[in-house]
Amino acid sequence: MTTTTDGAAVLAGMVVAITGGARGIGRATAEACLKAGAAVAIGDIDVELVAKTAAELGADPEARVIGLPLNVTDKASFAGFLDAVEQELGPLDVLVNNAGIMPTGLFADEDPAMTERIIDINLWGVIHGSRLATERFVPRGTGQIINIASLAGTQGFPGLATYCATKHAVVGFSSALHLELKEHGVRVSVILPGIVRTELSAGANMPGWAGPLSTVDPEDVANAIVKAISTDKPLVTVPRRLAAIIKSAQLLPYRAQLVVAKFTGATTAYTQPDPEVREIYHRRLRGE
Structure with a gap:
């Protein structure tokens, strides 16, 4: 269990709700929050999997966890x-x-229906959740909203145009909401992971040397989320070194940025990914 210096669980007595909690970052975050002493609710559109995940996470008799259906x-x-x-x-x-x-x-080549679906889940889901949480938190004068964005929320990646649009929006939305709610005692943080080793980003075509700079495990993101809870840091990168990389890249002239993007594989990561690996993920999205 994650504890403070005096041995107390850092999230003891807290109730944490996580969307998209049946797999990947969501599941890892649920597990990390449980270890830190929180009661956890995971929501997911995959009704069977969210129930299964909650049962697995609740195998420890001390764990307070529930799994619920959720369409964000x-x-x-x-x-x-x-x-x-x-x-x-x-x-x-x-x-x-x-x-x-x-x-x-x-x-x-993107189906307009898929464009709308990406925006509905990645952006409207965040807005819906933030509004509903704000309605609960402001009257209480406490609470925290943590929105998961991405490195793709700071720059453009070919092959991810709509995804980048949604994550840029989440970063801007979260930054503004942080300032709006701060005076009410409500904290808002946005997490920017690099490439996370989950099904969502599997098959990226990047040079072998570039991966360690920006690739992390879902547990790394989960630990950063636990650390962000109860702090007032509005933006957290995972890994931390990404913050310096992002700032350095933004200071470069445009042509130099293009050279760096090509050198690091950013221009080909998702325009030329492993087609078989990506198709596995796409089939799940299509419900096949």
Whole structure:
């Protein structure tokens, strides 16, 4: 269990709700929060998997965890999810808006229906959750919203145009909301992971040497989220060195940025990924 210097669990007594919690970053975050002493609710559109994941995470008799169905694009579903969380676990302390999808391919080839789906899940899901959490937190004068963005929220990656658009929006939205809610005692943080070793980003075509600079495990992101809870840091990069890399890249002239992007593989990571690996993920998105 994650503890403070005096031996107390750092999240003891807190209630944390996590969207997209059945797999990947969401599941890892749920596990990390449980180890830190929190009661955890995971929500996911995959009803069977979220129930299975909650059962696995709850194998420890001391773990307080529930798994609930959740469609983040549906405001009524999201409201029902948070109502159920508070009914079963108590007043919500932290909402982690983690649910997201990342289909790859050139924008010119992207089905308009998929464009809308990416925006609905990655952006509207965050907005719906943040609004509902704000309605609960402001009257209480406490609470924290943690929104999961991406390195793709700071620059453009070919093959991820719509995804980049949503993550840029999440970064800007979270930064503004942080300032709006700060005076009400409500904290807002945005997490910017690099490439996370999950199904969502599998198959990226990057030079072998570049991976260690920006690639992390979902557990790394989860640990950063636990650390961000109860702090007032508005933006957290995972790994931490990404912050310096991002700032350095933004200071370069445009032509130099292009050279760096090509050298690091950013221009080919998702325009020329492993097609078989990406198709596995795309088939799941299509429900096949």
